[in-house]
Amino acid sequence: MKELMILSRLLEYPDAALWQHQQEVHAALAESDVLSKEDAQSLCVFVRDLTQKDVLDVQADYSELFDRGRATSLLLFEHVHGESRDRGQAMVDLMAQYAQHGLELDSRELPDHLPLYLEYLAQLPRDEALGGLQDIAPILALLSARLQQRESRYAVLFDVLLKLASTEVDSQKVAEKIADEARDDTPQALDAVWEEEQVKFFADQGCAESDIAAHQRRFAGAVAPQYLNISTGGER
Incomplete structure (x- = not known):
C-alpha cells in the first residue's frame, strides 16, 4: 500500500528529500483509491504546511515532539x-x-519504530497490512490524543492511520487515560527521569548478573492486540 509508505516517510525524521519531492507526494495522494478525498486533502495540507517552513526548524520541532519524554515516542x-x-x-x-518478508535493518534502527513498522506493512498484501494496523490501533489512538492535546499538526497522520485500520477504539477510555497525565517532556520531568536512571544504575552495581543479561531483560515483549485495553473491536 503506497499510502502506508507515504505515511511512513512523513513520520520519519524530516530531511530535504521531502522538500525536493513534495509535488510527487501530492500527486500520489491525489491518485489514491484507498484514502477518502478528505483524508488525502488533509495529508496534502500537512505536507504543504510542513514544507513552507525551513527544514532545520521542522527538524527541531520534530525532535522536541517525538524524542523528549516517552508519551509521544514513536517506539511502539x-x-x-x-x-x-x-x-x-x-x-x-x-x-x-x-526478515521473513525480506526487510533488512541497519544497526541504527529499532524494529518497533513506527515509520519502520509502516514501511514493513506497506510491503504486505492489503488485508495483512490493515490487520497490522489494527494490532496497533490503541497505540495510534493514544498518540493521536496526546498530539491533539499538544496542538501538533502530526495528529492528522495518526487520525488517517486509524481510519485505514477501520477499528473502533473507545475514545472515552483514551480521554480518561490522558486526562491527568503530567507532561514528561519538560526540563523538570526529564531531570527526574535522569535522576531515577542514575539511582537504578548504582543500585544495579551490586547485582551478580552480567550487564549484558540485565540489558537483555529490560527489552522484552510481543505486539499484542490488548495493548492498552482500549480497543473495542474491529474486523480484519
Whole structure:
C-alpha cells in the first residue's frame, strides 16, 4: 500500500528529500483509491504546511515532539512494555517477522519504530497490512490524543492511520487515560527521569548478573492486540 509508505516517510525524521519531492507526494495522494478525498486533502495540507517552513526548524520541532519524554515516542513497545523485561523478546520476534518478508535493518534502527513498522506493512498484501494496523490501533489512538492535546499538526497522520485500520477504539477510555497525565517532556520531568536512571544504575552495581543479561531483560515483549485495553473491536 503506497499510502502506508507515504505515511511512513512523513513520520520519519524530516530531511530535504521531502522538500525536493513534495509535488510527487501530492500527486500520489491525489491518485489514491484507498484514502477518502478528505483524508488525502488533509495529508496534502500537512505536507504543504510542513514544507513552507525551513527544514532545520521542522527538524527541531520534530525532535522536541517525538524524542523528549516517552508519551509521544514513536517506539511502539514503549507504550506496551516500557522498561519491562518482556521487551527484548518482542524486538527479536519482530525482527524475525521483518526478515521473513525480506526487510533488512541497519544497526541504527529499532524494529518497533513506527515509520519502520509502516514501511514493513506497506510491503504486505492489503488485508495483512490493515490487520497490522489494527494490532496497533490503541497505540495510534493514544498518540493521536496526546498530539491533539499538544496542538501538533502530526495528529492528522495518526487520525488517517486509524481510519485505514477501520477499528473502533473507545475514545472515552483514551480521554480518561490522558486526562491527568503530567507532561514528561519538560526540563523538570526529564531531570527526574535522569535522576531515577542514575539511582537504578548504582543500585544495579551490586547485582551478580552480567550487564549484558540485565540489558537483555529490560527489552522484552510481543505486539499484542490488548495493548492498552482500549480497543473495542474491529474486523480484519
